[in-house]
Amino acid sequence: MSTPQSPPGAKRAEGSSVRIGALVPLTRPGWVEAGRHLLAGLELAVGEVNDAGGIGGRPLELVVRDTAADPERAAAAVDELARLGVAALAGEYHSVVARAAAARADALGLPFLCSSAVIDALTGQPTDWVARLAPAQSHGWQIYADFLLGAGHNRIAVAAQPSVYWASGTRILRDYLAPLGGTVIELDMSALTPTDLCDELVDHRATALLLLVGHPEPAVPIVKSVRSDQRLAEIMIGAPAGQPEFAEWATSLGDDGAAIPFLRYLPQRLSPLGARVEKALRAGLGEAPSFVAFEGYDTVAVLADVLRSSGADRMGIAEAWARVAVEGTRGQIQFSRTPGISVWQWAWTPVQVVDRDPAEPDRFRILHAG
Template identity: 75%
Template sequence: MNASAPPPGTDRTAASAVRIGALVPLSRPGWVEAGRHVLAGLELAVGDVDRAGGIDGRPLELLVRDTAADPRRAVAAVDELARLGVAALAGEYHSVVARAAATRADELGVPFLCSSAVLDDLTDEPTDWVARLPPPQSHGWQVYADFLLAAGHHRIAVATEPSVYWASGTRVLQERFAARGGSVTALDARALTPAALCDELVDHRVTALLLLVGHPEPAVPVVRSVRRDRRLAGTLIGAPAGQPEFLSWLTLLGDDGAGIPFLRYLPERLAPLGVRVEAALRERLGQTPSFVAFEGYDTIAVLADLLRAHGTDRERLAASWQDAAVEGTRGRIRFSRPPGAGVWQSDRTPLQVVDRDPAQPARFRVLHTG
């Protein structure tokens, strides 16, 4: 790849600004609430960078594009942003969309720091053009499986929909459970009504159901159906992908949405920067910020640090991931290439299994750390 300089025809109306392209789901069928949180973090960090003097006196400009959870739309956005001369790309929440964006960024030679997507294989081949902040899905979901096994759940079911992301998560769980003498039954949430799904859970004598499905549909009606089925009293509902993190979950489900463990990428205590950023995000969002808002902020913090040190040349920027040593909202951020990893990976990302407290659903309980 040799797309380190803006190609002919680049829009230079804002030549004095350093441009970063932001990919976020801001319309359906994308998870709009998650997109808003990622964007809030990105925008807050851009403002902080500019107040601190920008990039060698040049302001940061965020060019935001709505992916709407559509891989083709994301690819088109990457093409457009590359033509507009962005120094790098940031963001995206949905793993399948991030994979399409990462593949295209690699083809065009545009550095891409993925804020939130966890799918292990973000690109088909190893690349220096792509890095990401959250841990790969295989690590996070293995930790989640270990949490369930330690709690005595050896026969579980997953309600799933067709998706590379959900299929990958199912494989991680099945392999982890099989290695410890457990079992995972996959149930098609599109083919089964919530009531029929409950019948399957009874027939398979499982002790836990994991929601590997979209929110609010079909996750919300499935939760309601399981909660109201007396045969399934005591059955644990889990959501490793993090649906209960967001306020809409509590709004739609109320008490039924409590006691559902999910993965969250936050430390036990935020770093000093994180405490300040949390307050600013809370004001901006009008609610408690989710971990993806912190991921958005940290994405810009990393890119700004590398831009100051290495300039806006795309090729030099893509060669500098290993040089990052940034104080983020959740601790120090560095990148490495673990064996078999196709992209640069943030080290030591904090990981928790959390749920909403049944006694006070607006409050989170940390159940396990990994």
């Protein structure tokens, strides 16, 4: 591992707090609700660490920066946090933003535990500075593809916006489904209106439509248009990236937002730790916590364990990824080198395919698990 020199200002006074930089989308066009849940999990865990005595008697401090789903803003935040002397970075939800943050963290020699971003190529080359809790996109989306085939769908349309993340998802689905008899039909939402999309779905005889687009625009108008088109009454709408997970989805779409399967990274039954954290998160958020909130909590749980055993030295933190063995809210967390993944990876977080129950949209149904 190369050891970049610490940037100016990266000093910590004895007895001062141990600082973790948190990258979170808190304003548009970032997915604000995801950011709010991620931050709630991070903050809950920091509070519990400090209630238990902190890190060797020093308080753990979260230094939060809003990425607003902007890769350049995230890279600038990494530079700033490095100058402020944080021991490590945590967080981020958007894959394209996390890639920018991971590249900058790698260049600076700043440990980064990515909470939520799933894109396989989180860094352009193998690195020891970055680890990840969320499952790689190829792992989760192949489980989703198995669900589609099991449900009888082999003509699958993807309504996608231009993005490295969406393009990666389309490629994963196409490569996995083609040998199994599945066809993936790519529809470019930068060139189609929701009404145009409905016509394309009819022409291509698609049985399933996957939303590889942002929320609320254009996901919400697409769903409304498809749901109101009688020609498409039998088509299944899916959202592997998890748009229906959050309450904002149900508020925006009402009954139209139900029965849209998505990926969620939770076990079928929470452990006692998970149940306790779920209760605390629910109280803090005023609503049911998403899997993203659990990802935030687990991120700090891992970093606190590493900081206690290795100290706040950045090199020591990065070298500790291989030794992590932490009880998280969703299982025992350990990192390994996974083929095709350039960072230290938890392989694997529990994966579910779930949807909102049409009879009770606030309740989730588990349709498939991998």
